[in-house]
Structures are given as structure tokens and as C-alpha cells.
Amino acid sequence: MSIITRSLFKSYGNLVAVNGIDLDIRGGKVFGFLGPNGAGKSTTIKLLTTLIPPTSGTIQILGLDAIKNPLDVRKRIGVVLQQPSYEPNLSVEKSLEKYGMMWDVDRKTRKDRTDELIDVFELQEIRKKKNEDLSIGQRRRVQVAREFIHDMDLLFLDEPTVGLDPGARRNLLDFLKNKARDGLTIFYTTHVLTEAEYLCDEIAVINKGKILAVDSPEHLKSTFGQEKTIKIHLLDRIEKLPNLLSSIAGCKIDFNAGTDIIIQSSKAEIILSQVLSILIENNIPIEDLSAMPTTLEEIFLKMVKEKNASNN
Amino acid sequence: MHPIIRLLNRNLTISLNPGFLVWQVIFPIVYIFVAGFAYTALISSVKFGDISLDYPAFIASGMIGFNIMNSTLVSGIIIWNDRRHGMFEQILVGPFKRSHYILSNVYTIAIVGLISATLITAIGYPLFFKSVHFNLLTIPFLVFASITGSILFGSIASIISTRLKSSEGFNVIINTVFLFFAFVSTAFYPAQGAPQPLATGFYLNPLTYLVDIIRAGIFGTFNEFVMFEMFVLVTVASILFGIAIKLLTKLNL
Numbered sequence: 001m002s003i004i005t006r007s008l009f010k011s012y013g014n015l016v017a018v019n020g021i022d023l024d025i026r027g028g029k030v031f032g033f034l035g036p037n038g039a040g041k042s043t044t045i046k047l048l049t050t051l052i053p054p055t056s057g058t059i060q061i062l063g064l065d066a067i068k069n070p071l072d073v074r075k076r077i078g079v080v081l082q083q084p085s086y087e088p089n090l091s092v093e094k095s096l097e098k099y100g101m102m103w104d105v106d107r108k109t110r111k112d113r114t115d116e117l118i119d120v121f122e123l124q125e126i127r128k129k130k131n132e133d134l135s136i137g138q139r140r141r142v143q144v145a146r147e148f149i150h151d152m153d154l155l156f157l158d159e160p161t162v163g164l165d166p167g168a169r170r171n172l173l174d175f176l177k178n179k180a181r182d183g184l185t186i187f188y189t190t191h192v193l194t195e196a197e198y199l200c201d202e203i204a205v206i207n208k209g210k211i212l213a214v215d216s217p218e219h220l221k222s223t224f225g226q227e228k229t230i231k232i233h234l235l236d237r238i239e240k241l242p243n244l245l246s247s248i249a250g251c252k253i254d255f256n257a258g259t260d261i262i263i264q265s266s267k268a269e270i271i272l273s274q275v276l277s278i279l280i281e282n283n284i285p286i287e288d289l290s291a292m293p294t295t296l297e298e299i300f301l302k303m304v305k306e307k308n309a310s311n312n
Numbered sequence: 313m314h315p316i317i318r319l320l321n322r323n324l325t326i327s328l329n330p331g332f333l334v335w336q337v338i339f340p341i342v343y344i345f346v347a348g349f350a351y352t353a354l355i356s357s358v359k360f361g362d363i364s365l366d367y368p369a370f371i372a373s374g375m376i377g378f379n380i381m382n383s384t385l386v387s388g389i390i391i392w393n394d395r396r397h398g399m400f401e402q403i404l405v406g407p408f409k410r411s412h413y414i415l416s417n418v419y420t421i422a423i424v425g426l427i428s429a430t431l432i433t434a435i436g437y438p439l440f441f442k443s444v445h446f447n448l449l450t451i452p453f454l455v456f457a458s459i460t461g462s463i464l465f466g467s468i469a470s471i472i473s474t475r476l477k478s479s480e481g482f483n484v485i486i487n488t489v490f491l492f493f494a495f496v497s498t499a500f501y502p503a504q505g506a507p508q509p510l511a512t513g514f515y516l517n518p519l520t521y522l523v524d525i526i527r528a529g530i531f532g533t534f535n536e537f538v539m540f541e542m543f544v545l546v547t548v549a550s551i552l553f554g555i556a557i558k559l560l561t562k563l564n565l
């Protein structure tokens with residue numbers, strides 16, 4: 001086991017940021033920590049990386065007691081915090097190299113790795129630029145790249161893709177996938193469901209400091225992500241619409257402002273084709289059609305509802 | 313390599329930049345030569361203890377103390393910048409202890425203070441060599457002054473950097489504090505002849521003690537009062553250092 005926690009709590013005054021978390025995370029996997037803003041993801045990462053002490057509970061990282069031996073833990077982990085961190089007046093290249101020096105990586109290795117990381121993270125154009133002159137996304141890329149200058153057994157990443165454009169985002173996720181394939185254990189927080197799905201072997205869903213579910217992405221999706229939402233926006237308000245669609249069973253159709261049809265169902269595609277054929281038959285023009293994937297918020301709502309139901 | 317050495321290496325890399333050199337070398341040279349000679353017409357000589365110095369020698373020796381103070385400001389800013397740019401947290405989740413970080417900053421400040429003192433001593437030497445009274449105490453006094461002075465002012469800069477949240481605040485406060493230290497001191501003009509309240513103010517200011525000790529080393533004017541000043545400087549530096557360490561140790565994340 002790479003990470004084991006028992007009854008982990010962290011409070012700030014009256015606010016309980018982490019509310020009794022038990023984790024058992026095996027090595028060689030990408031573990032996703034998925035939750036909305038304020039759920040307690042960053043606080044958990046700060047606890048696991050020994051940056052802050054817990055209010056109560058135990059933490060074992062790589063077989064070490066993280067509360068008794070924090071330095072031994074830190075020597076073996078890599079951490080990219082949510083907060084940006086950079087040396088403003090050093091160039092990208094120099095800051096990677098200096099970071100390697102700080103980790104006691106020998107000169108030759110850190111030079112080679114700097115070149116390699118500049119390549120992989122596509123930093124060639126900015127390698128001579130000072131960190132203070134970079135955009136937020138570029139800085140984030142440098143920050144993530146920098147962490148791979150040293151060896152580690154376990155890597156913590158706190159929302160590393162925030163601020164990255166889609167290309168860079170995908171590039172990073174693929175890079176992480178490769179690292180995981182080579183045996184690196186990764187603890188990855190995000191509030192983006194699709195990202196967790198793409199990258200992680202296992203996902204814990206966290207809300208208000210509590211873990212709601214731990215499961216494989218496939219399983220989570222089949223349990224909570226079945227229902228889809230499709231929205232059809234009509235050009236004009238059609239009075240007879242409710243009557244026309246009344247024959248379609250098993251779905252919910254909302255007539256928002258009279259011009260929107262909202263289909264919400266696990267069989268949304270089938271219902272959509274029925275609705276469309278009726279619209280075409282009656283010559284009703286469509287202005288816009290959009291499908292919305294199940295959002296995290298919906299999953300949380302369902303989970304919380306189910307939790308409450310099972311408690312009663 | 314020891315973790316403190318690695319952090320020290322990093323601190324020196326980020327502090328010793330062109331801006332630092334302008335601040336530490338160019339500005340003092342200009343000041344020593346321009347002000348030193350411009351005022352010679354007005355101030356022909358300065359009585360200092362039992363001896364009498366020409367003004368350029370007086371200001372060049374005062375500039376050593378001023379430079380020690382300023383250099384610690386530059387390295388005191390490291391802590392402030394590390395907090396602002398997330399490097400403080402990043403270092404603390406790395407292979408370091410908090411005490412490594414604190415000590416590396418202390419060493420950085422002491423080293424930068426020594427470098428500054430050496431630079432200005434070398435540059436100012438042509439101006440005060442006529443009055444120099446080299447003796448056994450000269451070098452030890454200069455080293456003592458550099459280290460005690462840099463720890464004292466470095467602690468002040470560190471204390472300010474741990475107490476503040478907004479970035480404008482830091483620059484405004486640090487500049488005000490250091491400007492006060494610089495001008496209400498005997499670094500640039502003697503206490504004799506100044507109005508009484510100002511002359512009293514001079515002796516509430518650690519920079520005055522620092523430059524008195526430096527001058528005692530260079531011009532051989534060591535006496536009981538200088539010994540008292542050394543005692544005061546060490547005491548104040550120790551207290552401020554203790555406070556700075558305590559604040560840094562408790563600094564919330």
C-alpha cells in the first residue's frame with residue numbers, strides 16, 4: 001500500500017475541511033480524488049504531503065508514519081500543489097536545473113532531464129524566458145515539468161491541468177499515463193470528471209470533507225453517469241408542442257419558456273430520435289441542439305440523495 | 313551535499329542578480345564619490361572620537377554599514393518572495409526541514425553582508441587609506457560588524473516579511489524603516505552638531521552602533537563606549553533573531 005489513512009480529520013476553527021477520511025491506495029496506480037471546489041482535496045494533499053499536521057488521525061505513506069517521519073516521506077515523494085510556485089527571476093531552463101540541484105540530482109542527470117522535460121512539455125520557445133514573464137498556463141507547465149527532475153516513488157498533483165489549453169492538457173495526461181505504466185504511483189485531484197475518467201484506475205469522490213464513493217471510473221459511470229441530458233432549442237414558440245410529444249413515455253420534457261425541449265434519461269438517444277421525427281413531421285424548425293454529459297454536480301446530488309435514503 | 317548548502321546555493325543564485333549589483337555596488341560608489349566630494353567644501357573635517365577625519369573618509373566608512381543593512385534587505389526579501397511565489401510551501405514539501413530553510417536564509421544574509429562590506433571597503437579604501445589605523449582589531453571588527461549587523465537587519469526584514477500579507481505593504485514598510493535607519497544615523501553625517509532630538513535619535517538606531525564599530529575598527533578608535541555599543545548590538549540582534557526564528561517556525565501554511 002502506498003497511502004493508508006485512518007480517521008483523518010483537519011479543522012480550521014469551526015470549519016471541518018477533512019472529515020474522517022480512510023484511504024487504502026495501492027502502488028503503481030493512478031488514484032483520482034474528485035470533488036467540487038471546497039471539497040477538501042487540497043487540504044487532504046497538504047496532509048498527505050506533511051505540509052500541515054492533521055487535527056487527528058493517522059497517515060502512512062510508503063510504509064512510513066508520516067506524522068513521525070515527515071522528512072523521510074518527503075524525500076520519496078513529488079508534489080505539485082494547487083498554488084503556483086516559481087522562481088520569478090530565473091529562466092525556465094535555469095529554474096528546472098536549480099530545482100534538480102535542490103533535490104541533490106547530479107549535474108549531468110539534471111542537465112539531461114532538463115532538456116528532456118523541456119522537450120516533452122513543449123517549453124522550447126520559452127526556455128530562456130524568465131518565469132515572471134510567463135503566462136499562467138506556461139508557468140503551470142513549468143511547475144509540473146519541474147517535479148519530474150527528481151526521482152520519486154509517489155507523486156501528488158493538485159489540479160495540475162487548471163489553466164492549460166486543451167492540447168497541453170491532453171499532453172500532460174498522456175505523459176502521466178506513461179509514467180504510471182512505468183510504475184509511478186500518482187495521487188491526482190481534479191474537479192473534472194472526464195479527466196479523472198481518462199487517467200485514473202480508481203476514483204474517490206469527495207464532498208464536504210467526506211468520501212462518498214471509491215470505485216473504478218467505469219463502475220462509477222455506470223452507477224451514476226448513465227443519465228444524459230439533451231437540450232433542443234426551437235426557433236419559435238410552438239403552442240401545440242406538449243400535445244405532440246405527450247405520446248413519448250419514460251422521459252421528462254420541460255417546456256422552458258416554450259422554446260426548449262429538455263430530455264433527461266438514460267435512454268436519451270432513443271428518445272431524441274422519437275422527438276426529432278415528430279418535429280420533422282410537423283415541420284418545426286430546430287435552432288440548436290446540445291448534449292450535456294452528466295456533470296459532477298449531478299453525481300454529487302444523486303450520491304448525497306442515495307446516502308440519505310440508505311441512512312433512513 | 314547537505315540540504316542547507318543546497319538551499320544556500322539556491323538563495324545566492326536568486327539574490328545575486330544585476331539588480332542586486334547595481335543596488336550594492338553602483339549606487340554606493342556614486343554616493344561615496346559624488347556626495348563625499350560635493351560636501352567636502354561644506355564639511356572640511358569630522359571629529360570622530362579623538363581623531364579628525366575628512367568627509368570622504370567619514371562617508372565611505374559609513375557606507376560600509378549602510379551597505380550591510382541594505383544587503384540584508386535584499387536577502388530578507390527572499391522569504392517574502394518565497395511566500396508570495398509559492399516557493400516557501402514547495403520547499404517545505406521537498407527534502408528539507410523548516411530549520412534548514414531558516415538557517416539557509418541566515419547564512420545567505422551573513423554571506424551577502426560580508427560580500428557587501430568587503431566590496432565597499434575595497435572601493436572606499438582610496439578615500440580613507442590616509443586615516444586608516446590598521447591594527448589587530450581591524451579585520452575582526454569588520455567581520456563582527458558584518459555578521460552582527462546582517463543578522464540584526466536581516467531579522468527585521470524577516471519579521472516584516474512574515475507579518476505582512478499584501479505586496480505593496482512590504483515594499484512601503486521596508487523602505488520606510490530602512491530609510492529611517494539610514495538617515496537618522498551617523499552613517500552619512502556626524503552626531504556632533506546635529507540638533508539634540510536628532511542626536512538622541514541617532515543612538516536609538518542600531519545602524520549608528522554598527523557604523524561606530526566599523527569606524528573603530530578602521531580608524532583605531534576603540535574605547536569603552538564602542539565596547540558598550542558592541543554589547544548593545546549583539547543583544548538587540550539576538551533578541552530580533554529569536555523573534556524572527558519564532559515567527560518563521562510558526563508561520564502558517
Ligand SMILES: Nc1ncnc2c1ncn2[C@@H]1O[C@H](COP(=O)(O)OP(=O)(O)O)[C@@H](O)[C@H]1O
Pocket residue numbers: 012015016017035036037038039040041042043044565
Ligand atoms: N488555511 C485555511 N484556513 C481556513 N480554512 C481553510 C484553509 N484551507 C482550506 N480551508 C477551507 O477548507 C475547505 C476545503 O478547502 P480545500 O481543501 O482547499 O478544497 P478543494 O481543494 O477541494 O477546493 C474550504 O472550505 C476552505 O475554505
Ligand SMILES: [Mg+2]
Pocket residue numbers: 038041042043082158
Ligand atoms: Mg484545491
